[in-house]
Amino acid sequence: MTRLTRSDLDALPAYVPGRNVADLARELGIAEAIKLASNEVPYGPLPGxxxxxxxxxxxxxxxxxxxxxxxxxxxxxxxxxxxxxxxxxxxxxxxxxxxxxxxxxxxxxxxxxxxxxxxxxxxxxxxxxxxxxxxxxxxxxxxxxxxxxxxxxxxxxxxxxxxxxxxxxxxxxxxxxxxxxxxxxxxxxxxxxxxxxxxxxxxxxxxxxxxxxxxxxxxxxxxxxxxxxxxxxxxxxxxxxxxxxxxxxxxxxxxxxxxxxxxxxxxxDQEDEVRRRCALVTAERERVTEALRKLSVEVPSSQANFVWLPLGDRAAAFASSCENRGVIVRAFQPDGVRVTIGTPEENDAFLAAAEAAL
Missing domain, CATH: 3.40.640.10 (Type I PLP-dependent aspartate aminotransferase-like (Major domain))
Known part of the structure; x- marks a missing residue:
């Protein structure tokens, strides 16, 4: 068959989006899964x-x-x-x-x-x-x-x-x-x-x-x-x-x-509210970082709305273990795992899953 697309694209990895929360919840038989894989801010649309x-x-x-x-x-x-x-x-x-x-x-x-x-x-x-x-x-x-x-x-x-x-x-x-x-x-x-x-x-x-x-x-x-x-x-x-x-x-x-x-x-028009929400996220970012460090994970300081766990070739296993507990994180095999900062309750669920996984 005549090739219709460029052959060099065969070696190119596809962009991988965060996993669907509804699919995981259905697999685990739970009411709702938590998605901390796509760097979204968890507080809903801004007013107006x-x-x-x-x-x-x-x-x-x-x-x-x-x-x-x-x-x-x-x-x-x-x-x-x-x-x-x-x-x-x-x-x-x-x-x-x-x-x-x-x-x-x-x-x-x-x-x-x-x-x-x-x-x-x-x-x-x-x-x-x-x-x-x-x-x-x-x-x-x-x-x-x-x-x-x-x-x-x-x-x-x-x-x-x-x-x-x-x-x-x-x-x-x-x-x-x-x-x-x-x-x-x-x-x-x-x-x-x-x-x-x-x-x-x-x-x-x-x-x-x-x-x-x-x-x-x-x-x-x-x-x-x-x-x-x-x-x-x-x-x-x-x-x-x-x-x-x-x-x-x-x-x-x-x-x-x-x-x-x-x-x-x-x-x-909602810049003040954006600043307020960002302050909530960054405060949680510091809390999650310190909690992970107490679990002996060398988490670097983050300036974003996520943290990085440099777990090397353990990344995929860690992410899978978190998913089994209803928390979706993002593995970058073989380098590490990225975890988005969510609400305090979501972050608590992740920390419990991380402690079990580690």
């Missing part, structure tokens, strides 16, 4: 969002505003940047894909730390680009010195995930300054800040405030996490105007739906 979505749905038979002008203006005001520097899209991961598409031809190189966001190799391969994976340090952080040394004439784009998914490690300003100064001006650096609202370390810089004036820096953000819009898919980036204009040329038309735009605008 459901109402905005309901109203927007009345015009679903019409195409959305392709430029997302009202949303871009609102984001521009919040971030104190010009609106022509903002591009919205179907989550920050879709924008990351567009960035590779806009910068790379087949054979060009994309550098990223590993382990980092699991979509990076998929995105690079989809564009025919070559992945250059630089191993994390022993403390589960980006090895920025090795990443800088890995730049070649073929390097077109570098992903820097700050804080890093799945290890939670944040990159401090001094280290990031040195790295960015070492990157050639014709290489695009993408600061992936999907978890920025959860950062509590004052030394971990805000990419928009600190670096967005550099022509070769793009800052990625999402509204899926702290802003509670994971199911509606809304992300945005901040870039130099000429970079943003080029990205819009290859952006999937109408990729930001009417409903998602309305939800995002309503969510942006």
């Amino acid at each position: 969002v459901v109402e905005a979505v309901t109203e927007a749905a009345r015009s679903m038979h019409r195409y959305p505003d392709m430029g997302a002008l009202a949303l871009r203006d609102a984001l521009a005001e919040r971030l104190d940047v010009a609106a022509d520097r903002i591009v919205t899209g179907c989550g920050s991961v879709a924008l990351a894909e567009i960035l590779v598409k806009a910068t790379c031809l087949p054979g060009d190189e994309v550098i990223y730390s590993w382990r980092s966001f699991e979509a990076y190799p998929i995105i690079a391969a989809g564009a025919g680009a070559t992945s250059v994976r630089v191993p994390n340090t022993a403390t589960h952080e980006h090895d920025l010195t090795r990443m800088a040394a890995s730049i070649t004439d073929q390097t077109r784009l570098i992903f820097v995930c700050n804080p890093n998914n799945p290890t939670g490690a944040g990159i401090r300003k001094d280290a990031l300054d040195r790295f960015l100064d070492a990157v050639p001006s014709d290489v695009l650096v993408v600061l992936d800040e999907a978890y920025r609202e959860l950062v509590t370390d004052p030394e971990v810089p805000d990419g928009v405030q600190t670096y967005a004036d550099r022509p070769n820096i793009v800052v990625l953000r999402t509204m899926s996490k702290a802003w509670g819009l994971a199911g509606l898919r809304m992300g945005y980036l901040v870039a130099a105007p000429e970079v943003a204009a080029a990205i819009r040329k290859v952006l999937t038309p109408f990729s930001s739906s009417t409903v998602a735009q309305a939800a995002a605008l309503a969510a942006l």
